[in-house]
Amino acid sequence: MTTATTNSEAGREVSTEKEKWLRVYRQMVSIRLFEEQVNELYTRALMPGLAHLYSGEEAVAVGICEALGRDDYITSTHRGHGHCLAKGASPDRMFAELLGKEAGYCRGKGGSMHIADPATGNLGANAIVGGSVGIATGAAFAAKRQGTDRVAVCFFGEGALGQGSLYEVMNLAQLWKLPVIYVCENNLYNEYTHYTETTAGTILGRAIAFGLEAASVDGQDVRAVNEIASRLVRRARAGGGPAFLQADTYRYSGHHVGDINREYYRSKQEEQHWKSDRDPIKLHSKWLLDRAYTDAASLERITSEVRSEMESAVKFAIAAPYPSVEEVEKHVYA
Amino acid sequence: MPERELTFAQAVREALAEEMRRDSHVCIFGEDVAEAGTPFKVLSGLVEEFGGDRVVDTPISEAGFTGVAVGAAMTGMRPVVDIMFGDFLTLTMDQMVNQAAKVHYMSGGHWKVPMVMRTTLGATRRSAAQHSQSLHAWFSHVPGLKVVLPSTPYDAKGLLKTAIRDENPVVFFEDKMMYKLKGPVPEEEYTIPLGVAEVKREGDDITIVATSSMVQVGLGAATLLEKEGISAEVIDPRTTWPLDDKTLIESAKKTSRVIVLDEGYGRYGVTAELAAVIAEGAFYDLDAPVKRMGAMHVPIPFSPPLEDVTVATEETVFEAARQLCGKT
Ligand SMILES: Cc1ncc(C[n+]2csc(CCOP(=O)(O)OP(=O)(O)O)c2C)c(N)n1
Numbered sequence: 315m316t317t318a319t320t321n322s323e324a325g326r327e328v329s330t331e332k333e334k335w336l337r338v339y340r341q342m343v344s345i346r347l348f349e350e351q352v353n354e355l356y357t358r359a360l361m362p363g364l365a366h367l368y369s370g371e372e373a374v375a376v377g378i379c380e381a382l383g384r385d386d387y388i389t390s391t392h393r394g395h396g397h398c399l400a401k402g403a404s405p406d407r408m409f410a411e412l413l414g415k416e417a418g419y420c421r422g423k424g425g426s427m428h429i430a431d432p433a434t435g436n437l438g439a440n441a442i443v444g445g446s447v448g449i450a451t452g453a454a455f456a457a458k459r460q461g462t463d464r465v466a467v468c469f470f471g472e473g474a475l476g477q478g479s480l481y482e483v484m485n486l487a488q489l490w491k492l493p494v495i496y497v498c499e500n501n502l503y504n505e506y507t508h509y510t511e512t513t514a515g516t517i518l519g520r521a522i523a524f525g526l527e528a529a530s531v532d533g534q535d536v537r538a539v540n541e542i543a544s545r546l547v548r549r550a551r552a553g554g555g556p557a558f559l560q561a562d563t564y565r566y567s568g569h570h571v572g573d574i575n576r577e578y579y580r581s582k583q584e585e586q587h588w589k590s591d592r593d594p595i596k597l598h599s600k601w602l603l604d605r606a607y608t609d610a611a612s613l614e615r616i617t618s619e620v621r622s623e624m625e626s627a628v629k630f631a632i633a634a635p636y637p638s639v640e641e642v643e644k645h646v647y648a
Numbered sequence: 649m650p651e652r653e654l655t656f657a658q659a660v661r662e663a664l665a666e667e668m669r670r671d672s673h674v675c676i677f678g679e680d681v682a683e684a685g686t687p688f689k690v691l692s693g694l695v696e697e698f699g700g701d702r703v704v705d706t707p708i709s710e711a712g713f714t715g716v717a718v719g720a721a722m723t724g725m726r727p728v729v730d731i732m733f734g735d736f737l738t739l740t741m742d743q744m745v746n747q748a749a750k751v752h753y754m755s756g757g758h759w760k761v762p763m764v765m766r767t768t769l770g771a772t773r774r775s776a777a778q779h780s781q782s783l784h785a786w787f788s789h790v791p792g793l794k795v796v797l798p799s800t801p802y803d804a805k806g807l808l809k810t811a812i813r814d815e816n817p818v819v820f821f822e823d824k825m826m827y828k829l830k831g832p833v834p835e836e837e838y839t840i841p842l843g844v845a846e847v848k849r850e851g852d853d854i855t856i857v858a859t860s861s862m863v864q865v866g867l868g869a870a871t872l873l874e875k876e877g878i879s880a881e882v883i884d885p886r887t888t889w890p891l892d893d894k895t896l897i898e899s900a901k902k903t904s905r906v907i908v909l910d911e912g913y914g915r916y917g918v919t920a921e922l923a924a925v926i927a928e929g930a931f932y933d934l935d936a937p938v939k940r941m942g943a944m945h946v947p948i949p950f951s952p953p954l955e956d957v958t959v960a961t962e963e964t965v966f967e968a969a970r971q972l973c974g975k976t
Binding site for chain 2: 362363364414415420421422423424425426427428440441442443444445473474475476477478504505506507511512513578579636637639641642643646
């Protein structure tokens, strides 16, 4: 049996190929079921504000974060639960943050769109589209200057291609050969508008123009995502410079949990097609079964284990106290 | 006949529709303004009437399309730019501050920029620090820009129509929590001039100067104060620039006590400016220092119990007013 290792010193222990792909499966299921709970919390009016669900896009976050070590950096987006979980955040503190509780990752101050966690290299999710492209590039600058082999992954939706600052930082990153990977999650829609109505030319062409290593991948195929991510991460660690990865994917739900009537911008058939034929979890489970890495009962067991983990995480968050009011004036300055 | 009522959102939409019918140069730029009608659904129906050439969906490129609006305004169009959340105004600052605000002056009066930027302000929507700010003070600071802060559906419609007809860049702030607020809006055409405050409620003992989202709070506090035997006057300047300082000062002279209430930060903010204008103009008639009430000096937190204490409420204004009137 072959073994796969993660590249970073601080990475996970050596695991077998089979263990790795089962772990990946569990991680994708975790994100899916986490988001199911979020939707439930929102529907039951237990969750303040809004949430942007990651369901359907799990293979991107998991495939990429599987290629990273714990001390590598990521930046995330308004649709960030999947990135944060894939980088190692624990569901109980995530839910607590979503409910504004003190036990949350940001002591309740950030909420769904701002999960940040130094322990897992998470520089923060960002509610400004394209808002973290500078932060990720800066982290890559520091990693290089400090002589570490860390890399920074900047997750963003294709909507962020509209922001000029992305082009400024890609230029800098290439000039300075920074270990940063820009991951464009193309889920086809910027809010309620198809990306082809907002994106001239090609997506990859923009990165190619600055000389970045540029590639695209089927974002529903977790192994394909992981393979290419591993290559780009290795390259960045070795001083090869920045890269741009376009991952083609789809969000199953509305732009946010309240976006229920979507027919005016996308059809039910389109949604159904992605869910039945292109689902990253189904595709991966089929592969695992075909390889005889597992059996249906074991996969079912993983799902039910994850489900009860999520249920108790939600219970923890609901029972957790809000921060005391004095907290409001803390942390304005360091 | 009973007066017609519209929501704040409907009033904004009606102003835009009427101005677009009246003047074919009026067009709208913004993210998801067409079929989606914006996330707040304020613009629903406009693309159906005016078409995608005039209600133009843009990429998520605030700096870019604001710049396009400036250039289009200079060359004959009357663009209305939609910036979904006021927090994203920061991305447009160079276009607004270094370009739009200065073109007329720098060109010796040759070029002008008749554009409107519509955007939102206001917290308590549980949207956290990057979707809750009230940044109108930033624009009020800059010569060349006008800044409008409607507080009722009636004002929103009349002020927006005037803003669109104005020959200068106007930034128009809508409180996102107010879109569903209903109020009387007559069927017949009307406009409201910029720079004219309105006395929303008359009173003798204390003046509450309030803007935008805070006008309803000020009125609510006035009702509570009435039960205590304190008669509060509530004044809405409606525009921070041009500013109707005369109405504010007159009221301050009459009541001798003033609270200034605004959802932006107090520090170097709108409350600071209004308090200074009143202190300068009514100094010898004041019985107490002008009291400022703005947002707490923190990024807006997500957690509901924390967020709730960052903005003034009817109760906190009521308490402050009682103290100012010597009732403790
Ligand atoms: C600078 C900025 N402009 C607009 C918005 C409002 N907004 C939030 S998400 C979004 C669409 C983002 O689309 P994309 O980047 O493709 O990410 P997705 O939601 O599809 O994951 C918009 C316009 C924002 N948050 N920041």
